[in-house]
Amino acid sequence: MTKLSVNINKIATLRNARGGETPSVTEAAIKIQEFGAHGITIHPRPDERHITRKDVYDLKPLVTTEYNIEGNPHREFIDMVLDVKPEQVTLVPDADDAITSNAGWDTKKHFDFLKEIIAEFKNAGIRTSIFLDPNPELVEYAAKTGADRIELYTEAYAKNYSVNKEEAIKPYYETAVKAAEFGLGINAGHDLSLENLKYFADNIPNLLEVSIGHALVSEALYMGMENTVQAYLKRLAKW
Numbered sequence: 001m002t003k004l005s006v007n008i009n010k011i012a013t014l015r016n017a018r019g020g021e022t023p024s025v026t027e028a029a030i031k032i033q034e035f036g037a038h039g040i041t042i043h044p045r046p047d048e049r050h051i052t053r054k055d056v057y058d059l060k061p062l063v064t065t066e067y068n069i070e071g072n073p074h075r076e077f078i079d080m081v082l083d084v085k086p087e088q089v090t091l092v093p094d095a096d097d098a099i100t101s102n103a104g105w106d107t108k109k110h111f112d113f114l115k116e117i118i119a120e121f122k123n124a125g126i127r128t129s130i131f132l133d134p135n136p137e138l139v140e141y142a143a144k145t146g147a148d149r150i151e152l153y154t155e156a157y158a159k160n161y162s163v164n165k166e167e168a169i170k171p172y173y174e175t176a177v178k179a180a181e182f183g184l185g186i187n188a189g190h191d192l193s194l195e196n197l198k199y200f201a202d203n204i205p206n207l208l209e210v211s212i213g214h215a216l217v218s219e220a221l222y223m224g225m226e227n228t229v230q231a232y233l234k235r236l237a238k239w
């Protein structure tokens, strides 16, 4: 079964709105794992708009499933991840002021940079994943960086799902097939939701993990977090 890693950035967004500790990011992580999630994902950004550096450390002892830390590999980010040692680090090339992640890596252009950083994480025993647009031509260089996995950047899929899902899934399927040829594991994320997840998971071979946050936390406002996590797990179940 494809694993569900819940991104709790937006819990931190709500908490930061008042400058206090409510809702608790750590309590949310504990509960979300109790509800069945296979992992917790966070994306600490330099401006700490949601997840703070303190959150990154506070969560470490509480994430008993899989801890996935995403971010642009600035030196401060690298050193923090090497110190915290999550199960997985996902490298994302977004600008510090981007409203959200909006592009994958050009693995050819940034090959030397990625290869060096990935070696640091691998030497520390941390699984590495790199955020990638659905383009099979990017896969060979992704593999040559030494990354363990790619994370398919699914915004385009989500946007086009309701227009023509068969067309929307095509580049992701092609990239996933190519990734498997090169021995890369396949993760996916960004704008996945209860509406579009099942079709994606049913049509992408060897999909190991999806990381989902914005839609899931939003849906939990109406359905409750336990019901929402369970609903996502049902979308991923293969029966």
Ligand SMILES: CC(=O)[C@@H](O)[C@H](O)COP(=O)(O)O
Pocket: 007, 009, 010, 042, 043, 070, 092, 099, 100, 101, 131, 189, 190, 213, 214
């Ligand atoms: C890489 C990715 O797609 C997610 O980490 C997304 O960027 C969430 O970041 P925000 O919650 O800041 O939008």
Ligand SMILES: NCC(=O)COP(=O)(O)O
Pocket: 007, 041, 070, 151, 188, 189, 190, 191, 192, 211, 212, 213, 214, 215, 216
């Ligand atoms: N890597 C994707 C992620 O962690 C969550 O993205 P989103 O569901 O908040 O768009």
